[in-house]
Amino acid sequence: MGASAAAPAPGPGGAGTAPTLLLAVHGTRDPRGTAAARALARAVARRTGAPVRLGFADVLAPDVGEAAAAVDGPLVVVPAFLAAGYHVRVDIPGQLARVGRAGAPLTPALGGDDRLITAAARRLRQSGRRPGDAVVLAAAGSSDPAARAEVAEAAARLAAHLDTPVAAAYVATARPSVPEAVARLRAEGAARVAVAAWLLAPGLFHQRLSDAGADTVAAPLCPDPAVVDIVAARYHAGVHTAV
Structure with missing residues (x-):
């Protein structure tokens, strides 16, 4: 093709x-x-x-x-x-x-465009996330500290949009991993955890999110x-x- x-x-x-x-x-x-x-x-x-x-x-x-x-x-x-x-x-x-x-x-x-934050929140709702659920923003991961800072900033913007704390986590390369973030939120008392996929497309990284221990996992941002x-x-x- x-x-x-x-x-x-x-x-x-x-x-x-x-x-x-x-x-x-x-x-x-x-x-x-x-x-x-x-x-x-x-x-x-x-x-x-x-x-x-x-x-x-x-x-x-x-x-x-x-x-x-x-x-x-x-x-x-x-x-x-x-x-x-x-x-x-x-x-x-x-x-x-x-x-x-x-x-x-x-x-x-x-990633700096707030329309993607709205899209991520929409994907969360579609996945079955309920008000009061703890939220993890799952990004691919990077060894670049500037890229990780952008993910942290996206998590802060999603938190403001949802009016609830959002933990940034990574599928690979960086820490905390998504399973670590989900486990920490449960240890802190969260009854339910929802994962927002800060990923554009389906594939291996998104597939790994299903094994992170969350109650719901949002679809990738595309389409x-x-x-x-x-x-x-x-x-x-x-x-x-x-x-």
Whole structure:
């Protein structure tokens, strides 16, 4: 299956061609995660009317540089990541530089947008979370302290939205792990614990949450319309920056 998600579309005012939106995702060997990334690319193409290509920061091909090299003309790179960890700060810029596209606008990661907090709360309700349940925000994990700080900040924003404390925890790499956070909340007296998935797509990481000991586990954020909205907004801001 090719990386292109949409044919070129007319640019603003019908003149020329809109810059290509290069959607940079992590990459996974789980076909459900790849299918979710392709579905997101198609939805963003419909929303923006722009040509959209998919590039992988890791695991799969084409990588972001290879996808960028296949684009004739301007492009805007939108990293579909929830925090600006190593892949966003180092891998993606490096892959773009390798093919001579270092000057392409690279937008911020998605996690700082409050629409994702609303989406995470919506997913929690859909999973069966009840008022009064303790909440864990489960992120993928990173060795980058700045990325972990972004997760902690997201947990604080979700806590404000729900008006209840939210503990940040990680599926891999960082501590506390999600099972540790769930166990701590139970030790502190929580009768029920709900896990909000700070993950974009299904796959191994989300599957691990079912073994964390929580009463409910929310679905990943995709395909919530908020993700499409944010990617489209990042793209339009990137086009404005390029102009």
